[in-house]
Amino acid sequence: MRTETPQTIRLEDYRPSDHLIDRVELDIRLDPHATRVEAVLAVRPNPEGVPGAPLALDGDDLALVAVELDGQRLAPDAYAASPSGLILHAPPQRPFVLRVETRLDPSANTKLMGLYRSGGVYCTQCEADGFRRITYFLDRPDVLSVYTTRIEAERAEAPVLLGNGNPVEAGDVPGTGRHFAVWHDPHPKPAYLFALVGGNLGGVRTTFTTMEGREVAVGVHVEPGKEERAAYALDAVVRSMRWDEEVFGRAYDLDVFNVVAVSDFNMGAMENKGLNIFNDKYVLASPETATDADYAHIEAIIAHEYFHNWSGNRVTCRDWFQLCLKEGLTVFRDQEFSSDMRSRAVHRIGEVRTLRARQFTEDAGPLAHPVRPRQYAEINNFYTATVYEKGAEIVRMLKTLLGEADFGAGMERYFADNDGRAATVEDFLAAFAAVSGRDLAAFAQWYEHPGTPKLAVEGRHDAASARYTLSFRQDLPNGPALPMPIALGLVGASGALDGAVCERVRDGVFVLEGEADAITFANVPEPPVPSLLRGFSAPVRLEMAMDDADRLTLLRHDPDPFNRWHAAQSVATRLLVDASATADARMEAGPYAEALAAFLDAEALSDPAFAALVLSLPGEGDIANEIARNVDPDAIHRARTGLRRALGSALGTRLAGLRDSLADAPGAPFSPDAASAGRRALRNAALDLIAAADPEAGAALAERQLTEAATMTDRLAALGILSLIPGAARERAVDGFGERYAAEPLVLDKWFAIQAAIPEEATLARIARLKGHPAFAMTNPNRVRALIGAFAMGNPTQFARADGAGFALLADTVRALDGTNPQIAAKLLTAFGSWRMLEPGRAAAARGVLEAIRSIPNLSRDVADIVGRTLAG
The missing domain is CATH 1.25.50.10 (Peptidase M1, alanyl aminopeptidase, C-terminal domain)
Known part of the structure; x- marks a missing residue:
């Protein structure tokens, strides 16, 4: 039996929902295996929808207990219910109230989507379509509702109950040992931004007063005993709030802002309105357990999720094809924040290294897609470097083209025009066109075409006239000419040629509007070296x-x-x-x-x-991309x-x-x-x-550094260096590090990853042993990414072994995870994205493994989509 091809969803087929849900009242009674969810929905026909259409609510693995319309139980023939949906055949053509009750088993939810338990803590993840695993709903981003949520649980099990919005009421349930909390979010939001948390949590707290005078209670909630490790995250929240006011004029709009760290999470973090839920690796930090890179990532990701409050929450996406509208824009915003907090030049280099390593590779392989895809089979597979990193580069180019003043005015206009709405890329660009008076139709094509443009440049110096000409030609296969801001200058043997002038270069930038063009500099007495794409002003390959x-x-x-x-x-x-x-x-x-x-x-x-x-x-991946064939x-x-x-x-x-x-x-x-x-x-x-x-001398220095280091940065660097030098010193270091941090899962993740990246034939056997380590669990995404992900993404000699054993190792993991956590399985499978550039023997081995995965019966939609596109591309 072969897996069915996932259904394709197309942008061109978008139409508004036939119904709207203005208000949602939820009563969620938490239980490890039998959580009851009662949803009261204020529904009305959408004037822009199809009159008389059935009400088709989404579901995923749901069990319906009861359904009522305006207080009356529905007759059995008035609706059809299944685990994947609830349809009212003839709903009233007027506003009405629908009450739906479902039962859930959070402990059995290994997909980590919807409502699940992580280390005894109840939590949710609803982006992109997880809310339908909690209750039947119009689970699409253009249906915005005001939520009031009552959460009830055993006080001993979950003394902390958190929800979206502001706290309204809390108390005990008499005679039961249970308690409740009511939360109300006054801002309409799509279902993917819903969140709740219930558990035994410690925390650190502070207050922040916004530029509008609102006092906000800020809290970061973590596993008890780890409160000190949350201090840096709390500080990052406050700095993010202040920066967004100063740079973008965006003030926070609720009375509380909470961050919660959980140990089982498919993503890095989630921007749920007023209640951000994080993978704990992006919250917890101390000098003993976190590297400098960890601190920088915590700062950036805290900022990213907070900035979503406006670029994603107050202004959300009309549909998932517009994902770059919130993610690319917010990545740009968090990059600017980190640049202001740290070294702008150093941070920019880091951004481009990531772009080239991840997004350029994606663009060159079978998983290439536009920044705004035109179709998808599984939206979870489009949380990609193209949407995030290339999406941010497009915003950066827009700022370069328009200048600081018009870009700032355009952002103000965008937020003002679309506050409380589900917007599109067209809405975004329209705001900048309105304030700048510029036609951005050509620029909009950056969102529509996959692939990395090539920019070919030739220079010619005329000594007699002291002039220098640069000729430009761009090429994007099967794509149009794109407006490219090219920041540039000329450099001579002794330094920058500041006297060189070109009337078509303004503020150090030339804009290539068409397929080819040329510019000439005057006052160039010597043959210069052109400095092109300064600051990497456009995401192109320069030739x-x-x-x-x-x-x-x-x-x-x-x-x-x-x-x-x-x-x-x-x-x-x-x-x-x-x-x-x-x-x-x-x-x-x-x-x-x-x-x-x-x-x-x-x-x-x-x-x-x-x-x-x-x-x-x-x-090594950068060099492979440069060679591009027979690698x-x-x-x-x-x-x-x-x-x-x-x-x-x-x-x-x-x-x-x-x-x-x-x-x-x-x-x-x-x-x-x-x-x-x-x-x-x-x-x-x-x-x-x-x-x-000198490996012998280096090993001695590294061993000493490992022993004497006062920071995890130096300790881990020493371990990484020792890992590349076979011998007794390496094994002593690896074993000692594992013993020292046996009780620190996030540190052990680093330990797993370093060993998985050792470029030696014995690494596969080492990985097999590590899979049996007490700290390793296939149910925890961090552990899987640390061991198997680090191997597949960071050890090219062993992943792409000539005998195919590395490919087979990853395939075995994908098979094991597909039934329990298909999102993580699909992400791992993207490691095959560059298989066609390998030399023929390795490429054939990769193809064989991919075809074997594709033939697995009942393959998940997530994995079927990735393997199908990887083989077809």
């Missing part, structure tokens, strides 16, 4: 003939930090691509190492975070290992000196601030190259 000497000129003299970093990366990429085509692992770093040495001597101590990025090499992961790994060794040898004395000069003073207090994190980043980058050049 320009440029030798290493020109790139290293940019590294030395370009005033744009992003292009300085990119110049170093480009030289390394060229070396690695060339070396991957040979069987010789020996490499000479030559002028590249000399340029890095000069850079470190001049600037390493003034900006260690930036220096650490310049010193880092492109990842041999083993050859890429040999080349990268060889270049690391060569750089470590050439820079050894400097690297050792940097480690010494950047060491924290004994007993110095820990700080997760950007400057402190930057010093640790460069110190650990230096250790990595030292160990690559």
Whole structure:
């Protein structure tokens, strides 16, 4: 038996709901196995719908107990009920009240969608379509309702009861040992933003007074005993609230704002109105358990979910095709926040590294899709890098095109025009067109076409006239010419050529409007090196003939930090691509190492975070994407290992000196601030190259750092370096780390991930052993991502082994998870997205595994969609 192809939903088929639900009153009586949900719905016909249409409510694995219309039980022939829906055949053509009662088993809900239990805590996840697993409903984002929710539970089991909106009432249920809390959210919202939490929770609290004078009670709720680890998240909430007022003029609109951390969560976090539910890895932090990257992620994700209060909640999506309208826009907003909190240049480089590693890869493979898809079979599979990261880049380009003032006015107009509405991409762009007077029809095409445009550039210098011409040509297969803001400048042998002028370059930006164009600079006395796409001003692949000497000129003299970093990366990429085509692992770093040495001597101590990025090499996935066909992961790994060794040898004395000069003073207090994190980043980058050049000496240094380190950042970096050096020291370090943090699940996730990424044949056997570790559980998404996800996404030599065993390991995990948590199974399966670029033997093995998965009977819609598109692309 073969799995049925999932039903395709198309944007062109959208039509408004035939009914609206203005008010929802929920009475939810929590029980581990028999939760009762009573929903009272104020329903009316939609004037924009089809008159006389049946009322078709969505459901998913529901058991109906009772249904009444205006206080009267419905006759059996008046409706049809199934686990997947409730249909009233002839509902009144007037406003009416529908009461629906369902029964749930939260403890059996392994999909972690709808209402479920995590570590004894009741919680919900309703995006994209989880509310239909709680009660029958019009579970679509363009149906907005005002919710009042009564939550009841055993006080001993769930002393804390939280809901959307503001608290209204609370008390005991006489004679039962149970208690209740009533929450009311005055802001109409779609069902995907509904949330409740019930459990035994500790917390940290503060207050924030908005610019409108509202005093907001802010709380972060965590497992009892871990309150101190929530302090940084609480601080991030307050900073996010203040920043959104100062930068976007957005004030919070309720009396309370709560964050809850749970240990079982399919996503990173969820922006439910007034009650954000988080994966605990993005809330809990202490110097002993969290790295600098963890602190940065907590800050960014707390901000992201809070910023959704306006870009996603107050203004929501008309349909799921508009997902980028809330996610891409909010990613842009959280990127700007993090840039203001930390180093803008360093943060921008991090953003682009993520974009290229994840989204460019997605765009080049079978799972490519537009930022606004035109169709989907399973919406959960479209929470992708394209929607999030490329969606953010489109907003950034819009800001560059319009300028600061018009962009700010456009955001104000967008929020004002669409507050309380379910909006579209067209509504978003219309606000900016209205305030700027610009026609954005061509720009809108960025949302409609998959693929990464290529931008080919040629330069020509005329010494006689001291003029320099740049010719541009763009190409997007099967797509139109797109408006591209190209931030640029010219650099000479001694620095930026500030005297060069071009009337078509305004504020450092040239906009390529058509397929091809050319611009000319005057006052250019010497052949320059063009600095293009400064700050990565457009998400494109740049193609320009440029030798290493020109790139290293940019590294030395370009005033744009992003292009300085990119110049170093480009030289390394060229070396690695060339070396991957040979069987010789020996490499000479030559002028590249000399340029890095000069850079470190001049600037390493003034900006260690930036220096650490310049010193880092492109990842193996980056090199595979550059090669793009007949990829041999083993050859890429040999080349990268060889270049690391060569750089470590050439820079050894400097690297050792940097480690010494950047060491924290004994007993110095820990700080997760950007400057402190930057010093640790460069110190650990230096250790990595030292160990690559001399594994014995590097292992000794890493062992000592592992023992003496005062921060998890340094401890984990040392463990990671040791993991690449086979021998007794590695096994001592791995075993000792596991024993030390046996009671810390989030730290053990890092331990699992480091071992899963060891690029050795024995890693598959190591993973098999780790699956039997007491801390590992297939029911916990964090554990699965840490072990199996880290292997598939971060260990290309072993995942794409020539014998196919790595592919088979992932396939076994997908099979095991498909029936219990298909969302996580489908996410893991996206690791096959680049299978067609592999050399023929590996590609054939990958195809065989994918076809075997596709043939599994009763495959979930989530996995069937991913495997079908991966094979068809």
